[in-house]
Amino acid sequence: MIFTLTMNPCLDRYIYLDKLVVDDTIRARKVVDYPAGKGIDVSRVIKELGGVSIAVALVGGDTGRKLEEMLDKEGVIYSSIRVNEETRMNVILESKNGQYRISMPGKRISKKKLQTVLEVLNALVRENDIVVVSGSLPKGISPDFYTGIIFALKQWGAKVFFDADGEKLKAGLIASPDVIKPNIHEFSRIAGEKFSIEDKRTLIKEARIFLEKYELSEILLTLGAKGSLLISYDKVYFSPPLKLPVKSAVGAGDSFLAAYVLKIAEGFGRKEAFKWANAAGNAAVMTPGTQLCRKRDVEELLSKIEIYELN
CATH class of the missing domain: 3.40.1190.20 (Ribokinase)
Incomplete structure (x- = not known):
């Protein structure tokens, strides 16, 4: 079985408009929402290509529920870890003059929920399963979290694919994932x-x-x-x-x-x-x-x- 882990998912809201005008009403031509986050994206593509995976993600609030509904609509199997904090949203303004990306800050996640992530993975993952660990971490979570998660997955006999950046990538490497x-x-x-x-x-x-x-x-x-x-x-x-x-x-x-x-x-x-x-x-x-x-x-x-x- 393939699992993906998304610690900091988001909902991407694309707003299509003609152009941005200061101090004037701007009417959107179209608004399209996408469930997002690197691990979730990997699971969505696996589904599109005819495969099966389980997307494990931290989700919360109305945005989190909307994200789940969108995954349901696409037929992506997921295992949500519910948090009190609202799942973040990114707003992308697409105009004839270019694209403007507004990334909303996420909220801090309790350390208790981090332990839940480990417990959920322990309950799901079996020897020789593949786990894709990818993306950013919620605000306030040390990059060392990825060290611990990858080390545990390797101890359980899983094959780990890791995709992150900066200090998170450095921290995950310490635990020797199989592929980056x-x-x-x-x-x-x-x-x-x-x-x-x-x-x-x-x-x-x-x-x-x-x-x-x-x-x-x-x-x-x-x-x-x-x-x-x-x-x-x-x-x-x-x-x-x-x-x-x-x-x-x-x-x-x-x-x-x-x-x-x-x-x-x-x-x-x-x-x-x-x-x-x-x-x-x-x-x-x-x-x-x-x-x-x-x-x-x-x-x-x-x-x-x-x-x-x-x-």
Whole structure:
């Protein structure tokens, strides 16, 4: 079974308008809400691609209930950990002049609820299950929380995929997850060095240092408009991007990770799973707003994805 953990979910509200005008009434053309948070996005993509996962998330208040209703509508299985605090909302204003993203602050979560998270995972997760731990943490929660969660999951025999940034990523690495999925900017931050996307030799060398230091199995390194790398001890695969009309890059990384995890769970080899991951990541940029990849697009792009083995 695949589980995803989202500690800081949100509801993304997209408001489409013609333009922003100071001191005047602005009428929205359309308002669209999406359930969001990296782990939730991974579960949504797994469902879209025909797989099954359970999204574990902290949710609260009216926004949390709306998020659950939206997951119900999509057919995503979830296990909510209810909190007293309202689930946060992001507001994205989409106009002809550009996009304005307003990220609302979340509220502090009690430490008692953090213990509940551990207890719920302990009740659900079994040996050889896959758990995707990803995203930010609620306000006031130390990055060390990810160290403890990943360590516990590994002790229970689960395979852990980890996707976070900054201090959270550093903290999670201490517990040796199986796979991490940083983008080039996140990888540069944890390495303390700015890398050139074009210098794959240096990226591979640095990634293998991380593999050994933190006992990782693989690093899935996304390079934005330059493609992606899969780096393990014995193999390196590179996939260049497809030339596609880009409507929004939001959710491409989550789509990439979801497809890879699903195909690994289904018994595919790394190379084939990596191909599906790139098809999903490319498909995600074809959808507007925070919409994720569509199955028909992924299947259509799959034959166009190229995978090269690097030395």
